[in-house]
Amino acid sequence: MKEMSSRTATGLVLLSVILTSCAQLLFRISMQGLPLLESLASGDVASAFSLVTSSGLVMLAFGIALYAASMLSWIFALSRFEVSLAYPLLSISYVLVYVGAIALPGLDETASLLKMIGIAVIAIGVAVISLGERRSST
Amino acid sequence: LNYFFLFSAIVLIAFGQITQKRASEVFSGFDRVIPAMNALLRSGYFWLSVLFLATGLAAWLIALSSIEVSKAYPLLSLSFAVTALLSRWLLHEKISGFRWLGIASITLGATIMLIA
Numbered sequence: 266m267k268e269m270s271s272r273t274a275t276g277l278v279l280l281s282v283i284l285t286s287c288a289q290l291l292f293r294i295s296m297q298g299l300p301l302l303e304s305l306a307s308g309d310v311a312s313a314f315s316l317v318t319s320s321g322l323v324m325l326a327f328g329i330a331l332y333a334a335s336m337l338s339w340i341f342a343l344s345r346f347e348v349s350l351a352y353p354l355l356s357i358s359y360v361l362v363y364v365g366a367i368a369l370p371g372l373d374e375t376a377s378l379l380k381m382i383g384i385a386v387i388a389i390g391v392a393v394i395s396l397g398e399r400r401s402s403t
Numbered sequence: 404l405n406y407f408f409l410f411s412a413i414v415l416i417a418f419g420q421i422t423q424k425r426a427s428e429v430f431s432g433f434d435r436v437i438p439a440m441n442a443l444l445r446s447g448y449f450w451l452s453v454l455f456l457a458t459g460l461a462a463w464l465i466a467l468s469s470i471e472v473s474k475a476y477p478l479l480s481l482s483f484a485v486t487a488l489l490s491r492w493l494l495h496e497k498i499s500g501f502r503w504l505g506i507a508s509i510t511l512g513a514t515i516m517l518i519a
Contacts, residue, residue, distance in 0.1 A: 340449070349496045352420050352486045352487075353483050353502075353505060356509045356512070363516065377519055379515060379519035382519075385512070386512030390511075391505065393505035394501060394506075400501070401501075
């Protein structure tokens with residue numbers, strides 16, 4: 266493929282981060298409504314089967330699809346960026362998942378000062394890495 | 404033994420990133436997305452990366468079944484540093500001071516978020 270612009274590749278990294286975060290949130294939601302493993306562990310196979318048709322499983326499948334899409338977008342981005350540059354940026358998804366879990370109903374995540382500090386420290390790291398790239402590219 | 408699974412998970416996830424990078428090299432020479440995707444699905448590195456990431460996830464879940472979450476999660480963020488080391492060793496990427504500093508800061512921030 267023709268070398269994509271670094272702006273396009275940055276967009277693909279962000280797309281991948283957003284898709285991964287949505288997938289993680291869907292996993293969390295579906296696990297709340299899907300005590301499948303518990304049913305299986307307790308030997309209650311009948312109720313485990315009835316859960317297969319539940320909405321939790323639909324969300325799980327949707328989450329897996331988003332995860333696959335995220336992986337494709339990620340590999341396209343990696344064709345342009347070094348992995349030691351791109352991979353740390355995936356940490357942005359920790360922040361997005363946290364914010365999503367606070368904002369979405371049903372995921373009882375509460376805001377905490379310590380997590381805000383963690384977000385700030387991650388943001389500083391991302392800023393330092395992008396600053397370094399800007400320097401080396403000029 | 405549980406820490407063996409935890410550190411296996413960290414290393415497997417890092418190798419997953421390295422093989423994804425290698426898989427992305429098949430894109431050179433393609434102008435269109437669909438043929439490029441075809442080439443990707445036929446790439447050994449792609450399926451190797453899927454294998455690494457799947458076994459990494461399995462090792463992580465096994466580790467989580469017996470190690471406290473507050474200990475396991477901070478260690479998982481070591482995967483950023485391990486990936487950087489492997490990319491230097493296997494892919495000969497040059498890692499600037501900025502990158503190391505950024506990775507250190509992100510690891511620290513992720514650790515804080517994951518235990519908070």
